[in-house]
Amino acid sequence: MEVPILKQGEFLIATFQAALSDADLNHLRIGLIQQVVRFRSRGVIVDVTAMDVMDSFASRTLREIAHIIRLRGAETVIVGIQPEVAFAMVQLGLTLEGVATALDLEEGLAYLNEKFKTTN
Amino acid sequence: MAKRDGGTQETGTRNNQGANLARTEASSELLRELVAHLRQNRTQLREEWVSRIAETRLLTAMTKEEIFAEATSVYDSYVEALETETFEALQAYARNLSERIIPRGVETHEVVGIVLLLRDVLARSLFAKYQTDFKKLNRILDAYEPAANRIANTVAISFVQERERVIRQQQEAIRELSTPVLQVRERLLILPIIGVIDPQRARQLTEQLLRGIRTNRAKVVVIDITGVAAMDATVANHLVQTVEASRLLGATVIVTGLSPEIAQTLVTIGVDLGKMNTVGDLQGGIEQAERLLGYKVVPSAEPR
Numbered sequence: 001m002e003v004p005i006l007k008q009g010e011f012l013i014a015t016f017q018a019a020l021s022d023a024d025l026n027h028l029r030i031g032l033i034q035q036v037v038r039f040r041s042r043g044v045i046v047d048v049t050a051m052d053v054m055d056s057f058a059s060r061t062l063r064e065i066a067h068i069i070r071l072r073g074a075e076t077v078i079v080g081i082q083p084e085v086a087f088a089m090v091q092l093g094l095t096l097e098g099v100a101t102a103l104d105l106e107e108g109l110a111y112l113n114e115k116f117k118t119t120n
Numbered sequence: 121m122a123k124r125d126g127g128t129q130e131t132g133t134r135n136n137q138g139a140n141l142a143r144t145e146a147s148s149e150l151l152r153e154l155v156a157h158l159r160q161n162r163t164q165l166r167e168e169w170v171s172r173i174a175e176t177r178l179l180t181a182m183t184k185e186e187i188f189a190e191a192t193s194v195y196d197s198y199v200e201a202l203e204t205e206t207f208e209a210l211q212a213y214a215r216n217l218s219e220r221i222i223p224r225g226v227e228t229h230e231v232v233g234i235v236l237l238l239r240d241v242l243a244r245s246l247f248a249k250y251q252t253d254f255k256k257l258n259r260i261l262d263a264y265e266p267a268a269n270r271i272a273n274t275v276a277i278s279f280v281q282e283r284e285r286v287i288r289q290q291q292e293a294i295r296e297l298s299t300p301v302l303q304v305r306e307r308l309l310i311l312p313i314i315g316v317i318d319p320q321r322a323r324q325l326t327e328q329l330l331r332g333i334r335t336n337r338a339k340v341v342v343i344d345i346t347g348v349a350a351m352d353a354t355v356a357n358h359l360v361q362t363v364e365a366s367r368l369l370g371a372t373v374i375v376t377g378l379s380p381e382i383a384q385t386l387v388t389i390g391v392d393l394g395k396m397n398t399v400g401d402l403q404g405g406i407e408q409a410e411r412l413l414g415y416k417v418v419p420s421a422e423p424r
Contacts, residue, residue, distance in 0.1 A: 078368075079370070081368045081369060083327070083330030083331055083333070083334055083365075083369065084330075086330060086365040086366075086368040086369055087326055087327070087330060087361070087365045089365070089368060090361040090362075090364045090365040090368070091361060095364045095367075095368070096368060101367060101368050101369065101370045102370035103333070103334070103337055103339075103369055103370040103371070107337075107339075107370055108370075111370075
């Protein structure tokens with residue numbers, strides 16, 4: 001199942017609808033990078049509210065996405081990690097280091113807006 | 121002697137097989153006789169028992185009248201259990217009694233002690249009654265002893281089970297009370313931790329905090345560990361995990377109240393607290409949190 005990527009002003013929003021296979025995650029990575037380039041987006045929000053399991057591949061892919069997008073000069077925020085998922089991730093050592101996180105979509109948008117307000 | 125052996129065998133096999141019907145009959149007959157004797161001498165035996173309880177200074181938490189009232193009920197249940205050879209009613213009564221007397225500080229040894237006293241008092245009365253007929257005394261005791269021991273056992277177990285139930289209940293209550301997650305400002309939570317943190321409590325604490333972050337939409341959390349006396353590597357690592365998990369939910373964690381001893385231990389055992397945001401005391405932590413949230417606290421007037 002592919003993840004729809006929506007353009008919202010300067011930002012891109014990718015919302016997971018269900019648990020994803022490794023192939024879907026790879027698709028998402030390629031899709032997001034292409035769209036960031038095409039729309040010259042400044043921020044990307046990945047909403048993982050629907051994910052009730054986050055394995056090492058998923059979390060590594062999310063981290064890679066964030067780092068690649070940073071090299072394009074944009075910022076990535078992961079939003080909507082469930083409490084149980086968060087704790088399981090930490091116990092597995094998957095802490096998404098260096099990646100911004102926020103409670104939900106609203107918070108993520110607020111974070112990005114704040115960030116670009118101060119840099120401008 | 122031959123008869124006594126027969127009797128022992130009889131009581132031993134009574135529960136296992138109903139093959140030897142005639143002997144079982146004989147045993148029931150003896151128990152009936154025994155029960156009749158106990159009913160007849162109820163007042164006297166009961167009083168003797170109560171005075172023995174007073175002599176041995178058991179149940180000091182209860183008044184004399186209470187002891188007498190309970191003793192009467194216990195005595196009747198006891199005789200009834202002997203008569204019917206069913207222990208459910210006695211068990212229920214023992215549970216009920218335990219429920220009433222545990223909050224008053226009655227100890228296990230007292231409960232076991234009074235039941236054993238009753239057993240002894242009744243045995244003595246049997247000795248007195250059948251002292252002329254030694255063989256019959258033996259057979260009566262063969263019927264009486266297993267039943268009496270089972271009664272003592274039942275009462276003791278009921279009491280201990282009741283006690284354990286109370287302890288479990290209290291443990292749960294304490295555990296629930298021990299980890300409050302409090303909102304002090306819009307989007308600011310504090311989590312004061314007091315006392316010993318074991319792995320189970322640590323897990324519960326993390327769960328409650330993460331859930332609190334979600335429901336209160338918190339951005340900053342202050343964890344205050346002023347009330348934590350000691351911390352080992354396991355708990356410290358758990359704290360680090362909690363901080364990281366909170367970050368994944370988009371909340372910043374500030375840890376306050378690390379005592380010099382704990383700080384020193386943590387450095388000595390090499391826990392990596394580099395990722396943690398620490399402030400000396402709770403006040404400082406809340407001030408820092410307010411700065412992060414963009415609050416500015418200004419006194420509205422000079423304090424009076």
